[in-house]
Amino acid sequence: MLKRRARAFAFAVALGLAGCQSVESPNRPEPYEFRASPTDPIFHFPSSQLPVRFWAEPKGALPEYVELGMEMWAAQFLYGEFWGVLVDDSLQADIIVRMPGPPPPDAPLTDDPPQQTCDGVAHIPDYGDDGSGQLRFEARIDIEMGWFSGEPSDVANCLARVTAHEIGHAMGIFNHSSVPSDLMAIPVTARQPTARDASTIQTLYHIPTDILPFEQ
Amino acid sequence: MADGLRRLAIALGAAIAAAPVTAVHAQVFAEFGAGATWSSILVRDTIVDGFTAQPAIAPTLGLAIGTPVGSKYEVAIGISWAHSDLVQKQAEGSRDIIPLTVWTGTLDLRWQFMPWVSAQASVGAVKYSAAEEGREATMFRSDQPLEPTVGLGVRVDHPLGQHFLVALDLEWGFHRFRTQALDEVGFGYRGVNRVFLGATLRWSNAETTR
Numbered sequence: 001m002l003k004r005r006a007r008a009f010a011f012a013v014a015l016g017l018a019g020c021q022s023v024e025s026p027n028r029p030e031p032y033e034f035r036a037s038p039t040d041p042i043f044h045f046p047s048s049q050l051p052v053r054f055w056a057e058p059k060g061a062l063p064e065y066v067e068l069g070m071e072m073w074a075a076q077f078l079y080g081e082f083w084g085v086l087v088d089d090s091l092q093a094d095i096i097v098r099m100p101g102p103p104p105p106d107a108p109l110t111d112d113p114p115q116q117t118c119d120g121v122a123h124i125p126d127y128g129d130d131g132s133g134q135l136r137f138e139a140r141i142d143i144e145m146g147w148f149s150g151e152p153s154d155v156a157n158c159l160a161r162v163t164a165h166e167i168g169h170a171m172g173i174f175n176h177s178s179v180p181s182d183l184m185a186i187p188v189t190a191r192q193p194t195a196r197d198a199s200t201i202q203t204l205y206h207i208p209t210d211i212l213p214f215e216q
Numbered sequence: 217m218a219d220g221l222r223r224l225a226i227a228l229g230a231a232i233a234a235a236p237v238t239a240v241h242a243q244v245f246a247e248f249g250a251g252a253t254w255s256s257i258l259v260r261d262t263i264v265d266g267f268t269a270q271p272a273i274a275p276t277l278g279l280a281i282g283t284p285v286g287s288k289y290e291v292a293i294g295i296s297w298a299h300s301d302l303v304q305k306q307a308e309g310s311r312d313i314i315p316l317t318v319w320t321g322t323l324d325l326r327w328q329f330m331p332w333v334s335a336q337a338s339v340g341a342v343k344y345s346a347a348e349e350g351r352e353a354t355m356f357r358s359d360q361p362l363e364p365t366v367g368l369g370v371r372v373d374h375p376l377g378q379h380f381l382v383a384l385d386l387e388w389g390f391h392r393f394r395t396q397a398l399d400e401v402g403f404g405y406r407g408v409n410r411v412f413l414g415a416t417l418r419w420s421n422a423e424t425t426r
């Protein structure tokens with residue numbers, strides 16, 4: 001009786017072991033170039049400086065778009081390489097997102113086709129030797145968002161997309177994808193990072209950074 | 217999760233049915249254990265360079281209650297908690313990814329095959345739970361399903377007064393590991409081995425007769 005039970009248990013264990021695939025890393029899409037020029041130094045936020053602190057000007061739904069973009073990019077990682085938080089004090093932020101001009105119309109995000117009713121730019125600061133031989137940004141990364149007239153939902157959709165795109169630049173992708181469906185392509189038509197965007201940002205965050213962020 | 221629970225329920229039912237219930241004179245025992253758990257690699261990946269993600273050796277606490285079944289058998293229900301960092305390891309070094317807690321619930325069947333020495337077989341379920349902060353950037357961003365686990369162990373014990381007993385436990389457990397985030401990028405299941413080494417203090421309402 002006992003031997004039979006022991007055999008049954010051993011069989012169950014063996015079955016469990018056999019049922020497991022020893023899967024190694026999956027195939028990911030080829031990343032695109034993330035530097036503006038292939039000889040440029042590399043920048044990304046080091047893991048020692050997480051979470052990255054974002055400050056969003058409290059204008060319309062801008063803080064929500066920033067939070068959405070931040071979370072979408074964080075969700076491209078599996079090993080905690082990048083994640084961010086919103087902070088109340090711009091002086092404590094690593095990345096500042098502003099919107100000069102009037103607040104955008106208040107409208108929920110929809111699945112409507114993308115309309116170019118907004119724009120954005122990520123100002124990447126100059127960098128230099130911080131005195132210890134280490135390259136470091138001389139200021140915070142600054143994102144400036146703007147919108148034009150249009151249907152309120154088109155403006156909201158556009159701001160959400162372009163804010164996520166600019167956050168991609170602020171994270172270290174200083175180039176654009178040549179594939180129009182990628183979030184980091186221009187014009188921005190994707191709502192979220194694609195598998196190619198994910199592969200690119202993952203690759204970037206697994207290469208040592210040459211430039212460190214601005215030190216407050 | 218429902219699938220995991222169903223399988224666990226079937227396994228527990230089968231184990232209970234298999235135990236010969238005789239002469240249970242309302243004897244019960246309660247155990248508190250403490251020790252450390254080593255775990256094998258959860259994920260092996262390559263992004264630029266190859267690396268692994270593996271829990272660090274985890275301080276572990278356990279509680280169990282049970283009852284003797286016949287003269288040489290015992291059945292117990294236990295829960296254990298192990299907490300450590302999930303660590304990314306590669307050639308250049310290692311870094312902590314996120315604090316990770318592993319909960320394990322098991323039904324244990326023990327067989328005393330020598331004086332003071334017993335063997336144990338377990339079935340149960342294991343659940344991984346990562347810390348909230350930063351979880352959205354990890355493989356644990358979605359809830360990880362309960363996974364069935366099986367295990368074997370050996371215990372050396374010694375009476376400590378009339379109602380107490382102290383034991384040294386060595387246990388091995390095996391389960392499959394996956395998360396939704398890993399599924400989404402094309403990983404499959406991975407088998408995970410866990411080894412616990414620890415000490416247990418046991419109280420019984422009956423006199424220790426061994």
